Amino acid sequence: MKQFSFNIQKQDKNTKARLGKITTPHGEINTPDFVPVGTLGSVKSLTPEEVKSAGAQVILCNTYHLYLRPSAQTIKELGGLHKFMNWNGPIITDSGGFQVFSLGLSSRIPRHENGKLMTKISDQGVVFRSHLDGSIHDFSPEKSINIQEKLGSDIIIAFDQCPPYPASHESVNTAVERTFLWAKRSLNARENKSQALYGVIQGGTFEDLRIKSAKQIISLPFPGFAIGGVAVGENKKEMYRAVSWVTPLLPENKPRHLLGVGEIDDFFHCVEKGIDTFDCVIPTRLGRMGHFFTNEKTIMGNKRWQADIFKSVFNSDPKPLDQKCSCYACQNYSRAYLNHLFRSEELLGYRLLSLHNLHFLLKLLGQIRSSLADNQFDKLKHSWLHL
């Protein structure tokens, strides 16, 4: 079984973009790359073979969700997450931090018996309610690492505090300090050294706090870094700015993951700032809603590179979703059929659009890698963003 490593194969001359390769115990990830999300141990509606056929090299699963159901212990006893979900490639698990803060604390805040709100967040950890049944749980750096070790993923992520947006400088500063404290405890909690533990950089939309957090986290012996607290409500300019404050401080020889980001323009703007991997539920979520990626301007709706299969113009359209796409959906089905499946709420429709969207994004990432190899990144970026 191979050890975790990261090699830069080519550094772009004009930007901070890099062509690289992450090696993990379950295989290699050519970077830059997009990581499909299998929240509950399934990339929604698809088999692992289909996810792979769409071009995926690695997937990301959610610690918070798998902890609540079916539990890390169950997955461990069944041979680990790879075997459980039948995915034999690399797996990233997140720390659970984002979901604990966004789901666990969102609506049902735990109360003491006297009716007072519980201390939800302290340096010790977080007390939260399950979004499934309201039961009370707690997470800490030690617990998050323990869960991720039981899951057996290849890349694990340190437990962090992800503040909401907008948030005051003071509260984001508290989150940064706590994330640093928890990063050290996450490192100390490790028992399985074959998993690569990424440290998380917070700091919201504040330049000084992003820089502070980056400096704190890179002072620790993490083999890779993730930028968190992005795509939480701030606009894209703010997000790109946050990335550009952080990446110049990160060691060049370690991979950088951008958490929860994965729209088409994001890839170009963040790869050129030195991001290596992205994860996002967008391609599969959009697919289940009937939105499909396309390069054909004439059919796009309000959003670039997207069209809505429900539109009546597709009722009798014999063309595939995207005329240049080689995915299974585009090779075998018309827009008219897919429109029919969605109107009829047929499950096959959700599958086919999810597959197409994944394929479309992963192919784009492949093009980005090729463009970096050929010194054509800037040209590719301009052709997509019509700059």
Added chain:
Amino acid sequence: MKQFSFNIQKQDKNTKARLGKITTPHGEINTPDFVPVGTLGSVKSLTPEEVKSAGAQVILCNTYHLYLRPSAQTIKELGGLHKFMNWNGPIITDSGGFQVFSLGLSSRIPRHENGKLMTKISDQGVVFRSHLDGSIHDFSPEKSINIQEKLGSDIIIAFDQCPPYPASHESVNTAVERTFLWAKRSLNARENKSQALYGVIQGGTFEDLRIKSAKQIISLPFPGFAIGGVAVGENKKEMYRAVSWVTPLLPENKPRHLLGVGEIDDFFHCVEKGIDTFDCVIPTRLGRMGHFFTNEKTIMGNKRWQADIFKSVFNSDPKPLDQKCSCYACQNYSRAYLNHLFRSEELLGYRLLSLHNLHFLLKLLGQIRSSLADNQFDKLKHSWLHL
């Protein structure tokens, strides 16, 4: 393109069961066989390749549903149903009769502007409301045939009146007479002679009416016959009796289809009475509900050959759904994972159980064919039914 034909390869010595082969323009169907149902032009949750991999030789689609959405004309313009849904094997379409009576008349009976109920059923045809939007439509033998010709299926079915259960002798007799009238008109309405038109035998649970209907319908030049008005609420004994009244009257050299029937015991009891093909939504519908077919007695619930994946005993069970099954689901996933998928409402779960159930039934039909070839049908029947 091959013409429709039916050949009996072996007649069982002890029963009326026959081993046969139906040839259609889109391929052959070894009989006895089970026909998976793709109501709206999709065997729910599965791709055509998966349906084929489960062992399906032919599928059945619903004229009523496809007429309402996306419309027969749309499907015709898109190259016919085979191309539309990407299934290149044989397709059977039903007449729409069953759905017109069960869905179209069930709740919202059309009224004239003066508030009086419309004449719903006459010798001319049926006026009904769409279950989708309440719009008023009419079906007649001519219209049903016209729709099925536009769909381009390989085997089409004459428009019949399917009475509810229970129904009086008088009302079933009316349906029998009308079905005969409509059978003649269905034959006359044909323009595309490459499709095989099956006549439908009605008669409910009345012996005299089943015999009368059979004699009427076999007097007409149909290349095959379907028994309708079964599995509409009567008990299994009554259903098997109806089949046993009819099949001795049918010409031996033409195939017999039993409409809407497909439980495991039904195959044995009806194959031995001379039925060649069956269709039913059961394997996929049960699959989406979390019920899976199995031969393992220790895990069965109230129903024979079925277990419920939601049961907590499966929470941490590393075994496949059925330990002797070679389907994709059983080769790659544990009951624990499938239990997790169903509890989490993950679409992949519906797929995997649908696939398993289809595979399980189609393999059984393959065993029935082998047993007929080897003179072991009775032995196979006894081993399954524990007689």
